[in-house]
Amino acid sequence: MVQIPKPAAPPSPAPRSVPTSADVARLAGVSRATVSYVLNNTRAVRISEPTRRRVHEAAEELGYVPHAAARSLRAGHSRMVLMPAPAIPLYSRFLEELQWALGLLDYTVVQHATASLPGDEAARAWAELRPVAVLVSGVGLGPAGVSVLKRSGARAVVTLGPEPVEGAHALLMDHESVGHRAGVHLHARGRRRIGVVVPEERGLDMFSRPRLAGVRRALRGTDGSVTELPLGYDERAAAHLAARWRDLGLDAVFAYNDEYAMLLMRALQDGGVRIPEETAVIGADDLMLGRLLRPRLSTVHIDLPSGRDLAELVDRAVRDPGAPPERHTVLDATVVHREST
Amino acid sequence: MVQIPKPAAPPSPAPRSVPTSADVARLAGVSRATVSYVLNNTRAVRISEPTRRRVHEAAEELGYVPHAAARSLRAGHSRMVLMPAPAIPLYSRFLEELQWALGLLDYTVVQHATASLPGDEAARAWAELRPVAVLVSGVGLGPAGVSVLKRSGARAVVTLGPEPVEGAHALLMDHESVGHRAGVHLHARGRRRIGVVVPEERGLDMFSRPRLAGVRRALRGTDGSVTELPLGYDERAAAHLAARWRDLGLDAVFAYNDEYAMLLMRALQDGGVRIPEETAVIGADDLMLGRLLRPRLSTVHIDLPSGRDLAELVDRAVRDPGAPPERHTVLDATVVHREST
DNA sequence: TTGAAAGCGCTACCAT
DNA sequence: ATGGTAGCGCTTTCAA
Numbered sequence: 001m002v003q004i005p006k007p008a009a010p011p012s013p014a015p016r017s018v019p020t021s022a023d024v025a026r027l028a029g030v031s032r033a034t035v036s037y038v039l040n041n042t043r044a045v046r047i048s049e050p051t052r053r054r055v056h057e058a059a060e061e062l063g064y065v066p067h068a069a070a071r072s073l074r075a076g077h078s079r080m081v082l083m084p085a086p087a088i089p090l091y092s093r094f095l096e097e098l099q100w101a102l103g104l105l106d107y108t109v110v111q112h113a114t115a116s117l118p119g120d121e122a123a124r125a126w127a128e129l130r131p132v133a134v135l136v137s138g139v140g141l142g143p144a145g146v147s148v149l150k151r152s153g154a155r156a157v158v159t160l161g162p163e164p165v166e167g168a169h170a171l172l173m174d175h176e177s178v179g180h181r182a183g184v185h186l187h188a189r190g191r192r193r194i195g196v197v198v199p200e201e202r203g204l205d206m207f208s209r210p211r212l213a214g215v216r217r218a219l220r221g222t223d224g225s226v227t228e229l230p231l232g233y234d235e236r237a238a239a240h241l242a243a244r245w246r247d248l249g250l251d252a253v254f255a256y257n258d259e260y261a262m263l264l265m266r267a268l269q270d271g272g273v274r275i276p277e278e279t280a281v282i283g284a285d286d287l288m289l290g291r292l293l294r295p296r297l298s299t300v301h302i303d304l305p306s307g308r309d310l311a312e313l314v315d316r317a318v319r320d321p322g323a324p325p326e327r328h329t330v331l332d333a334t335v336v337h338r339e340s341t
Numbered sequence: 342m343v344q345i346p347k348p349a350a351p352p353s354p355a356p357r358s359v360p361t362s363a364d365v366a367r368l369a370g371v372s373r374a375t376v377s378y379v380l381n382n383t384r385a386v387r388i389s390e391p392t393r394r395r396v397h398e399a400a401e402e403l404g405y406v407p408h409a410a411a412r413s414l415r416a417g418h419s420r421m422v423l424m425p426a427p428a429i430p431l432y433s434r435f436l437e438e439l440q441w442a443l444g445l446l447d448y449t450v451v452q453h454a455t456a457s458l459p460g461d462e463a464a465r466a467w468a469e470l471r472p473v474a475v476l477v478s479g480v481g482l483g484p485a486g487v488s489v490l491k492r493s494g495a496r497a498v499v500t501l502g503p504e505p506v507e508g509a510h511a512l513l514m515d516h517e518s519v520g521h522r523a524g525v526h527l528h529a530r531g532r533r534r535i536g537v538v539v540p541e542e543r544g545l546d547m548f549s550r551p552r553l554a555g556v557r558r559a560l561r562g563t564d565g566s567v568t569e570l571p572l573g574y575d576e577r578a579a580a581h582l583a584a585r586w587r588d589l590g591l592d593a594v595f596a597y598n599d600e601y602a603m604l605l606m607r608a609l610q611d612g613g614v615r616i617p618e619e620t621a622v623i624g625a626d627d628l629m630l631g632r633l634l635r636p637r638l639s640t641v642h643i644d645l646p647s648g649r650d651l652a653e654l655v656d657r658a659v660r661d662p663g664a665p666p667e668r669h670t671v672l673d674a675t676v677v678h679r680e681s682t
Numbered sequence: 683t684t685g686a687a688a689g690c691g692c693t694a695c696c697a698t
Numbered sequence: 699a700t701g702g703t704a705g706c707g708c709t710t711t712c713a714a
Contacts (some may be wrong), residue, residue, distance in 0.1 A: 411691035
């Protein structure tokens with residue numbers, strides 16, 4: 001790690017104070033009201049052209065920037081959409097698209113990092129910011145949290161997760177179906193003894209558990225069986241698992257996602273296990289790397305809703321907070337069959 | 342894509358109003374001042390235990406949540422550290438760590454999505470939020486932007502990028518050195534005609550250009566030559582490049598990063614090019630996948646500063662805004678030699 | 683066309 | 699120990 005040295009601290013000079021609209025008014029020789037009218041282009045009031053120019057010049061000269069907190073305090077509401085940030089790469093492109101779409105609808109999107117706080121604490125922290133809408137993915141928000149947010153003026157709370165939360169709109173992204181597709185596919189290809197990789201990394205449980213459950217459901221009532229395979233994202237762990245592979249007697253594995261699939265497949269191949277002849281391997285998320293492996297990796301492709309659609313849901317909910325919560329299943333899982341199964 | 346249907350909009354009921362500290366005071370039968378004292382645990386004032394209880398109960402009953410904007414308006418400052426969000430996976434773990442560390446120092450970290458706005462517009466938008474510090478990575482912030490932020494009360498502006506910006510603290514993460522290490526390594530291994538992959542994806546330029554320049558510098562004044570290889574992150578593009586590989590007459594390639602290296606290496610191997618005998622391949626970023634390739638991928642490992650160090654820099658800068666801007670080179674690049682070179 | 687002033691929710695100073 | 703109140707920066711109604 002690079003160390004950043006701690007320099008001696010010289011005494012700091014008095015910081016210049018931040019210009020306010022009153023300063024602009026003073027410099028322009030008008031009232032604060034006039035400044036507000038000019039800078040906000042208030043249509044209901046006509047300000048003479050010379051006055052407008054003087055105000056603009058004064059604002060420019062002082063480097064005036066309006067104070068968002070003061071504005072929204074006065075207005076009694078904001079256009080802030082709060083998104084407690086999840087660090088899941090799977091969603092990152094989706095979230096980016098969403099932010100863009102919300103920006104077009106004139107919302108200010110803010111990601112707030114409060115991963116650490118326990119459930120209702122987090123909701124309180126978010127509520128302090130008085131967002132007009134909250135978009136929270138994953139778990140960690142219960143009905144109580146939703147209630148706190150709503151009582152604090154949030155006009156829409158939308159959850160992205162496996163199951164709906166009382167009082168909130170729900171975008172159901174049920175990863176159970178991902179596992180289910182994988183299980184059905186493997187069974188249809190004649191595989192019967194199916195392993196399912198469950199990453200040991202914390203924070204992946206919210207995905208890996210439903211995926212495992214989906215495979216179980218797919219195999220229930222058939223002659224197939226499911227074996228849970230804990231695995232850290234680590235070469236040695238993979239080699240260790242591969243070493244006892246033949247003892248496990250599995251003929252297929254759903255490797256949680258493409259990255260774990262790559263890890264495991266390499267370890268299996270290094271251990272002399274032929275893929276797909278001896279063991280079929282399927283991943284998920286349809287990453288580019290799967291196409292580059294040999295054999296090419298079969299995978300479960302996940303289709304998320306467009307950012308535009310979701311932005312419109314948020315906007316609709318904000319405009320009509322009284323409407324009953326919407327529920328949408330927005331995770332389309334489809335198997336991409338390549339060579340590894 | 343999944344379409345979200347647009348339901349009919351029933352008329353919305355009047356929303357209950359949000360409880361304020363005045364409401365709590367009324368219910369508890371005390372003044373607003375007392376409420377503030379109790380809820381903030383103000384040490385300078387002693388409030389009797391029964392009163393404290395009544396206030397807490399009233400707050401609980403009403404579901405009172407303080408209004409952050411009102412509070413910071415009154416206080417004249419906030420503890421908000423603003424991080425205009427970059428979507429670069431390379432940094433994501435680093436940024437996460439940083440957020441955590443800043444959280445421990447009692448800052449509120451907020452990521453603001455304003456990728457779209459032109460330079461100084463963005464700075465204005467950030468300034469409206471009156472953050473106590475701004476941490477901006479990449480380019481897109483000039484001296485004028487820094488000035489706007491400082492005049493709006495930001496006590497620290499820290500840039501993460503290739504070169505310092507006037508008036509701001511700088512964490513110099515110069516990717517030029519990444520390319521330089523790669524170039525030196527390849528030359529030392531006896532390679533002379535070196536290709537450098539330059540991704541066609543926009544937004545990667547800020548990394549790929551310096552990396553290319555670094556290779557050029559490493560080869561300058563030697564008997565080696567550098568060839569620029571534009572490449573989209575796409576199998577067909579890679580196959581196309583591989584098809585004309587022998588015509589290019591290169592004996593080594595720095596593939597921008599490990600992912601592009603994997604893409605290109607696969608295409609080359611499919612085209613019968615032996616690695617490393619005919620062509621050496623080196624990536625960068627030291628991703629797990631490089632270790633899983635055969636031959637194992639040589640790479641340039643990048644060491645970023647710990648979140649704690651950076652958080653301390655921010656804290657120091659906030660406490661002493663008058664101190665001269667610090668400059669730190671915080672990108673340690675080292676070659677990890679494996680089998681592909 | 684422009685200005686005076688109230689008030690958004692909160693905290694901290696000064697009284698009592 | 700508790701309350702009254704000024705004022706943070708802004709918008710908007712009402713009056714001139």
